[in-house]
Amino acid sequence: MISFDDRHGPSDAAPASAYPDLAVPDWYRDAKLGIFVHWGLYSVPAWADVLDRSDVTAETAYARHQYAEWYANTVRIEGSPTRARHERLYGVGHVYEDFAEDWRPAPDAVAGIVDLARRAGAAYLVPTAKHHDGFCLWDSATTSFTAARRGPGRDLVAEFARETREAGMRLGLYYSGALDWHVTDFPPMTSHEDLFTLRRNDPAFAAFAAAQLRELIDRFAPDILWNDIDWPDAGKHPGPDSLAQLFTEHLAAVPDGLVDDRWGVPAHGVLTREYQDIDAVQDEVFEATRGLGLSFGYNADESAEHALDGPALIRLLVDVVSKNGNLLINVGPRADGSVPALQTRALEQLGEWLAVHGAAIHGTRPWFHEAVRVPPAGVRFTLGHAADGTAVLNILLLDPAAGEVVLDPEASAAVRDLVGDADDGGSIADEDLVSLRPEPADGSVSVVTLPVS
Numbered sequence: 001m002i003s004f005d006d007r008h009g010p011s012d013a014a015p016a017s018a019y020p021d022l023a024v025p026d027w028y029r030d031a032k033l034g035i036f037v038h039w040g041l042y043s044v045p046a047w048a049d050v051l052d053r054s055d056v057t058a059e060t061a062y063a064r065h066q067y068a069e070w071y072a073n074t075v076r077i078e079g080s081p082t083r084a085r086h087e088r089l090y091g092v093g094h095v096y097e098d099f100a101e102d103w104r105p106a107p108d109a110v111a112g113i114v115d116l117a118r119r120a121g122a123a124y125l126v127p128t129a130k131h132h133d134g135f136c137l138w139d140s141a142t143t144s145f146t147a148a149r150r151g152p153g154r155d156l157v158a159e160f161a162r163e164t165r166e167a168g169m170r171l172g173l174y175y176s177g178a179l180d181w182h183v184t185d186f187p188p189m190t191s192h193e194d195l196f197t198l199r200r201n202d203p204a205f206a207a208f209a210a211a212q213l214r215e216l217i218d219r220f221a222p223d224i225l226w227n228d229i230d231w232p233d234a235g236k237h238p239g240p241d242s243l244a245q246l247f248t249e250h251l252a253a254v255p256d257g258l259v260d261d262r263w264g265v266p267a268h269g270v271l272t273r274e275y276q277d278i279d280a281v282q283d284e285v286f287e288a289t290r291g292l293g294l295s296f297g298y299n300a301d302e303s304a305e306h307a308l309d310g311p312a313l314i315r316l317l318v319d320v321v322s323k324n325g326n327l328l329i330n331v332g333p334r335a336d337g338s339v340p341a342l343q344t345r346a347l348e349q350l351g352e353w354l355a356v357h358g359a360a361i362h363g364t365r366p367w368f369h370e371a372v373r374v375p376p377a378g379v380r381f382t383l384g385h386a387a388d389g390t391a392v393l394n395i396l397l398l399d400p401a402a403g404e405v406v407l408d409p410e411a412s413a414a415v416r417d418l419v420g421d422a423d424d425g426g427s428i429a430d431e432d433l434v435s436l437r438p439e440p441a442d443g444s445v446s447v448v449t450l451p452v453s
Helices: 026-031 068-074 081-090 096-102 109-119 156-166 203-220 243-253 310-322 341-360 409-419
Strands: 033-037 124-130 170-176 224-228 271-274 286-291 325-331 379-385 391-397 446-451
Touching (some): 026 325, 033 109, 033 286, 033 341, 068 081, 109 124, 109 156, 109 325, 109 341, 124 156, 124 224, 156 203, 170 203, 203 224, 310 325, 310 341, 310 379, 325 341, 341 446, 409 446
Parallel strands (some): 033 124, 124 170, 170 224, 271 286, 286 325
Antiparallel strands (some): 379 391
């Protein structure tokens, strides 16, 4: 997968010193869990080719793209399964933009999505304000291709902003900076290389993107600007519509605001890692993101075999947090805004687990001891505080059903050095090697909490 923090733009672009301080704020480090929402025109056809991916190759990966939100690109690829299905169901004359009249969200759709995020234990929500298809979910003055002026007839971003903040969560907004297939004449993308070649970098498009991002900042003051797949190169030079200026305006509106790393400039906020497994505790804060299934947008053909269930989602959150990350887990609602039961159940189970064990996740920090940088199999660690303010080590056992876990000598010594002779009520054996006894197995992660000496 692509790591966007490695992209620094053209050689004559503004240097890192031109950008404001993009340090990750403490509220974000404490939050740990966010909910991504991919919901748009692509939710109407709601399809990507996932039934049998055993023969997908690098050459066919884009024609058989697993992301349903890429439908507008995949449907244009000659010979793709998406194109064949589209013509069969909708007809040869039906183009992707026609879905703008077919999309009819339910009146209470946004409130329902936000409530699910709240029940899952999320601290922030990041809906897609504009994906690569160019369809704006807010009432933009830059284009009529918007939810306010087409099928939905509503400013959905305004609804998300209101509902999210009323629920006590922070608001992030996803924006596709360099890709807008509605205002470009490039052929469809068929490879990773095309992501950075079949895109507009001209001053007119950079000004268009800047105007849209400025609308989002001015109208909604999002706590997070979550850009995707770079920024037009013409907007990376100094000037009134430059990316450095936009970041400055964002932080003026939201002093503890955050940006991600997907801008293609020599400055970044939080690192993003998409569908990647991180093997060790990271020095720099990162955000792991993925769908509950194989796609971000809703794919009606996905089933339980493609998706994380509740225990798997809990283990993923624990793993990410223990390694200095936040988890931005995605929901893909149907076109009407309802969230499929497969996704709902997993998120509700996560929320139930956090209601009991949230102190081992929210507000914690990773344990940077070299003996556990690559954590022992089945064990993760976080450092936090008890209700009385006492510093604690949280030891999280990923598979309680496996029974007792014995740490190796180095990890055992590190634990004993940190907690001393702490009385844990019997979950840790009094031997040279630390032996951890999980709570009764319930299919989820078990937690042993020890005061730090």
